Amino acid sequence: MLRAHTVDQVRAAEAALMTTLPEGTLMQRAAHGLAYAVLDFLGGRGYGRRVLLLVGSGDNGGDALHAGVVLARRGVQVEAWLLGESTHDALAAFRAAGGRVGRPRGGRDFDVVVDGIVGIGGRPGLRSAAQEALAAVADVSVVAVDTPSGVGVDTGEIHGPHVHADLTVTFGTHKACHLLDPAAAASGAIHLVDIGLTLPPAQVEALQAADVASLVPRPEPDAHKYTRGVVGVRAGSAAYPGAALLSVAGASCGLAGMVRFVGDPTVADRVRDHHPEVVGAGRVQAWVVGSGADADAEAMLRAALEDDVPVVVDADALRHVDGPVGVPAVLTPHAGELAAMLDVERSEVEAAPLAHARSAAREYDAVVLLKGRRTTIARPDGLVRVTTTGTPWLATAGAGDVLGGLIGALLAAGLDPFDAASVGAWLHGAAATLASGGGPVVASDVATALPRVVATLPAP
Ligand SMILES: NC(=O)C1=CN([C@@H]2O[C@H](COP(=O)(O)OP(=O)(O)OC[C@H]3O[C@@H](n4cnc5c(N)ncnc54)[C@H](O)[C@@H]3O)[C@@H](O)[C@H]2O)[C@@H](O)CC1
């Protein structure tokens, strides 16, 4: 599991560890990790390379200067542009190692800029000196120290100017800004340096392949179709029959023992033509409701809720949820649908996906899966999982219908709503990447690739 901790959690863990170590040890660990990550970024060769450090007045700038010492000793020409008061202990060592301090001479081209402006102590936004410095090196690759300066570290939100990093080297643990958009998009690749912190449970996490492998339902040796769970799909309409086919395609990934379809008779005929293994009405362990349901969405949702089993509520059915759902549930809105549910603007949801997913999970007493580049899954108690699999090619019609069906299959197989939603989103993203192979995909390709993704998970 990849975990992101809050600034307060990191500071407490750092304070506890520092009492057991000689002064400066933690910063040296951070700075060495940073220096070697910068060398890697430079292709492993230091000699003759030029690096500019942007140095703020806090410890983030201190990390940059200490790393500058290590880089200078490896033959890198390092310059430091001080953006605040320069009270850093590291300055003398930096100069002694050959580092140059001052505003860089015009026209100097650097191989890398190291953003040591602010880290976990920074307020969102950048002061004018930092903005001016960044504008002077606008075309140079950036390695951010701990966080891209200017972003909301715990919120993942962006309010004003900030650094766009190619690589962020962070210390001790991830922070929410590395995982959650829009800040994650400004973080680039993330490299975590272990500095030995002992940390409490995290409130933001991201499943990794090994976690998915241990959560994904696998048949017992003596399994039969009913013990593996039956998932029911109520979706589609005369106007949108394809949504039913795709929802069923997701549900038919093989992770549940059986799939039932209940809906418009002409749509049901087409479902059976495409998926001969699908059967009609009967008992289920979970329902998937809403994709392409159009005017039938409300009736479909009411009928599903009568069975008192877990439910995935998608698309048109989301408009008919007006309070706590009353059964274990996964709601799967995109930003526009979530905005309508919370009575806010879509742009507000996109600017703060973490806050809005959490607030909807509380309000509806359900797991809320907010679709996006970094699909964000919130539990009513505030725990969040972010999805790091996927490809931009997954932004394609019907992909959400497949996801809803897949999550329904996982619910029917016995996963709780939070695990079902987060495992489903991970598998869906991985299937899209596999099906894409770097090129375009359509939603049915994603469904087809799901069993291959499950087959290639690491051994649990
Ligand atoms: N806490 C930890 O566990 C560790 C922290 N380390 C480093 O220390 C950093 C935190 O250091 P600090 O607490 O000194 O805080 P920072 O260096 O992140 O930032 C605080 C300083 O920046 C100024 N500032 C705040 N917002 C600003 C803005 N928007 N624009 C310009 N200046 C702004 C403040 O006046 C203050 O001087 C971490 O991000 C990391 O780089 C590491 O050395 C190792 C361990």
Ligand SMILES: [K+]
């Ligand atoms: K930074």
